[in-house]
Amino acid sequence: MALPAARTEVDAPVTCHAPPRPALAAADLGYSAFAERNRPRYTRYAEARLAADARAASVVGATLTYARRNWTWLLSQPSPAADVWEELRFQVRCGCEETVPRDADMAVLYDRLPEASADSVVLCRHLGLRVGEAAELMGLEPPAVKAGLGIARRALPHLADGVPG
Known part of the structure; x- marks a missing residue:
């Protein structure tokens, strides 16, 4: 009985792992x-x-x-x-x-304020983010968040007072 022939490199399975493209990896x-x-x-x-x-x-x-x-x-x-x-x-x-x-305050915020103003109140008052951090998170400039907080203070002072700046 003959022994099986040794495998050659040609018989070896070929795997091709292309290196990740730099742009996709980045x-x-x-x-x-x-x-x-x-x-x-x-x-x-x-x-x-x-x-x-x-x-x-x-x-x-x-x-x-x-x-x-x-x-x-x-x-x-x-x-x-x-x-x-x-x-x-x-x-x-x-x-x-x-x-x-x-909670009921959330419903009031979003019922009575523009969404960006309500989000500003939630982020700055309820979650304690600074204006700059809230702006970065929402993709806005800080003056836009400050304006939203101002709208909230005028419309719903009991919900928007004490917002950290």
């Missing part, structure tokens, strides 16, 4: 940094708006999935943070339709 790294930086703040915002913490986690997950799938396009936009913030708002609105707000 985009992946950029998205990862964006998600790592913003996920905790997005989660705090969603938890403040929604009654169920599990729903908040789902909303943030859906938002970051949107960002990941559209990351290359987002990078071509004037403010990726603003576009992702708009998606988070959309996801939270959908979540609000399925659950009641965490």
Whole structure:
């Protein structure tokens, strides 16, 4: 009985692992940094708006999935943070339709104020973010957040007073 022939390199399975393209690797790294930086703040915002913490986690997950799938396009936009913030708002609105707000003040804020003003109050008053940090998170300039807080103070002083600046 003859022994089987030794395998040659030609018979060896060929695997081709192309190195990642630098632009894609950089985009992946950029998205990862964006998600790592913003996920905790997005989660705090969603938890403040929604009654169920599990729903908040789902909303943030859906938002970051949107960002990941559209990351290359987002990078071509004037403010990726603003576009992702708009998606988070959309996801939270959908979540609000399925659950009641965490508290009555949230419902009043979003019923009586422009959405950016209400978001500014939530981020700065309820979550304690500084104006600059809230602006960066929402993809706005700090004066826009300050203007939103001013609108809130005039319209609903009992809900917007004491906002840290």
